[in-house]
Structure formats: C-alpha cells, structure tokens
Amino acid sequence: MRFSDAALAACLLIASMPVLAADDETATRLSSDQCEISTPYNVLVDTGGVWLYRDSGTPKEIFFHDGTLSVDRAVQTVSTADAARLRKLESGARTLMPQVTSVARESTDLAFDALAGVVEVMTGSARKVRQVERHRAATLGYIDTTLGTGRWDQDVFGEGFESRIEDAAERMTGSLGRSVMWQVFTGRAGRMDARAERMEADLDRKIEARSAALQAQADVLCTHVRELQSIQAALEYRLAGQRLVMLEDAPRSDGDASVSRTSLKP
Template structure:
C-alpha cells in the first residue's frame, strides 16, 4: 500500500507538470521573451501595426507604410524614421506567424503529455477524447488570435493559464480516482508499473520536442532585439521622451530556458514591437 500511495503522489506531479508540457521540460505560453516585454496589446495585419492599451500614455500607437499615428493623431516624422517604421512593420508581419507556430507547438506538447498520461493510467479512450476536445479549443483560440496577427494580453495571460489549469485539475481528479480504485482492488503493482511507464514515455515524448521549441524561440530573439533597436533609433519624441513599445522585462526569471517540473519556461517570442 505504501508504494501505491507513493505512485499516486507521483501521478499528481505528472499531471501538474503536464500543465506546462511535462514533468521533465515545460514550455509555457508567455507574454515575455528575450528579456523584453510590452504594456500593449498588438494587432498586425495588412493594414499596419496597431498597439493599444487601456491605461497609460500613449494609449494607441499605429504605423503603416512609414506613417505614424499616436493616440489617433498623425505625427510628423523624418524620412529616416519612416524607413525604420517600414522595416519594423515588415519584421513584425514576418514574426507573427512564427509566434503562432511556437504557441501551437507548446500547446501540442502539453496536450500530448496529458493524453498520454490519461491513456496509460486509466485505459479510457473516452477520457482521452475529453483531453483532445480541450486541445482543439486551445488550438482554435490560438488560430483565431495569433493566427490572425492579434496578441491580447488579457487572453494570453491569466485567463489562458486558468483555462489550462482547469483542464489539469479535471485530468488530475480522473487519474487520482483511477489510481485509488487500483489500490483498493489490489492492483497497486500494476499502478506502479504504469507510473514507471508514464515517466519513461513522457521523457521520450517531451525531451526532443521541447528542446526544438526552445531553439526556435531563441532564434526569434534576434528578430525581437532588432525590433527594439529600430525603436530605440527613432528620432520621434512623444512628449519629449522616446516612444517606447518594447522595454526591458523586469521579471527576475530567465527567459527562453528550460527548467524542471513546476517551473515555467518562457518559449513564445514577442510577436511585434509589442507583446
């Protein structure tokens, strides 16, 4: 019985770790990357780049084809700044699909782990299908937002994380019930064997994909840094100060890295001169 209870505890760790893609490595969809962040929501499409927020000034920044609008007023800028803004727009438009791809892969890893844990520990395809429905909704959410060039901090912040955590709680409860039933019906050895199998399978499933995802995110950092340099080179001044769309991230947590289970790996690049 003691070993079976220990196995159950391990399963709870597995399920919680899967919220961030697995008990060994854990990509997390994050609003900060490459040591930079933004206070703005972002929309990038054929009409230009729009940054907006509810508090602080300026509230809106828009640029397209070398023109700049701040709080819905067109600004006088130099030819050099017009060229910088064109380059920033081109870079942002190229970067957004890459960010969407990283988000999809991060979610994919997470739900692959969840489905694998549920299948191994419960032998229930019905429960696996429930996990897959949550996966479909998460991917649809990404396609409808990042896939359309939109990053909303409210959506991809606490709300998005809370939705994922809700799925994890459901999965954890399901696994715990199956584990307890196995203990009380005298199948604790089978439970421990399955726990060992989950450990091996998760390592195999996550390690290579998580490393590739991290490399992809790190590769995009150079593009994000280039956006910051273009911003810093702008001659335009807003109320006598530089126009800030990207700024150093004050978070003490290193970004674009991989940690053990329970830690967050920030692997989604900032999509634009913004989030």
C-alpha cells in the first residue's frame, strides 16, 4: 500500500507534533516564537487588563490597562503618548488572543483529521476512528480552558499541549500496527489497499487545502504580532534606563551566537 506524499506528511505531522505544514518539507510549531518573535513571559488577557509574568528575571511582572502601567506591582509614570501606545497594545492583545486560539483549534483539527483518515484507511474500523475523536475532544478542551480563556502559559504549547497529541499518536500507532498485521495474516490486505486507493486522493486534497488556509491564517496572526512589537519599540518609558521589552526577536537556532532572552534592552 502506498500513501502519497501529502498523506504521509500528515502522518509525520501528527507523530512529531508540529501544527502547521506549508508543504511536504516544512513544518512549524505553534509556539511563542512561531512568528520569529518571542516572549519570556506567561500572558493573561482579561477584562481587567494584560498581565505578563514569570518566575525569574527582571521585571517579573508587567501589567497595563487603559493607558496605565505597573511594573513589579508598582504604578509607573508614563507620558500621554505612551498611554495611547499602551492602549493600542492592550487592544491588540485582546484581538490577538482569539486569533491564536483559532489557529490552535484549526491546527489541532487538521492533525486529528489526518490521523482519523489514516486510521480509517488502514483499519476500516469506525470504532477506532471514534477513539481518535475522543483524543481530539480532549485536546480541544485543553485549548479552550487555556488560550480560550485568554491565558498563554509557556507550557501550554510545550509539554502540556504536545503530550496530548503525542499520546494520541502513540496509542493509535500501536493499534494501527496490530490491525495491519492482523489484516495481512488473515488475507484482508487487499481490502486495505482498496480503501487506500479510494480515500487517499480525497484525503490529500483536504489536507493540502486546509494546510494552505491555516498557513495564511498564521501569517495574518504574525503580522499582528509584529505590529505589537513595533508599538512596544516606540514606547518612551524606561525602567532603570532600559527599554521595556515584552516581545523580542526569537533566539537564533542555526548554531551561531545565540540571542539573549532578557526582558530589558538598551
């Protein structure tokens, strides 16, 4: 049985837990540096304002709402121009969080759609496909109780999120292996081949179309993140003579000199 490149890429997408695939050779994780911009903070956006907080580093907590700024729980004096910029940052954060949630949900759906398709091709079992749906529901529920409530913690799309997709893939991989071996030894491999021929082209088209749409959605999100970084860069406020940096260029991973993840820059 042969799976085409797009279907195979989808299987690898699930197994290695990336969430965006622009083509067969490119996969991108949904993370705080998805847009080549990073934050060392956890973030909470709710009706009371925007909180950025972390366990170590200086400052440890930043809060802004309606043009006011607090750093490490001390209210700061800001200019009228900076108050306007802070309002734009707050408004942008409120717009951004639902966008991130939408990308997370769609990428999760794409991964589980691909997994469900592979399961159906290889087993023809509605019961096993329903197992995939249970994993999907649990992962979407996790997203809704984190990002969906305006909370981005560094581990939301680290171990916490990835473990859910990894667990589903590992559980289904074991089940698929047993099913394939059973079909081979019982002379039912031909049925599996017939299902693959019937379904793989449709599966490929769906995965490719949704991957392209998801990439476009992520590109829009990244544009908004860069706009927020530009507003931040225009802030006149200084903390101990240093700029206040909540968003920064992501550290380089090409083996060259690393970029420091400090929160204060000159």
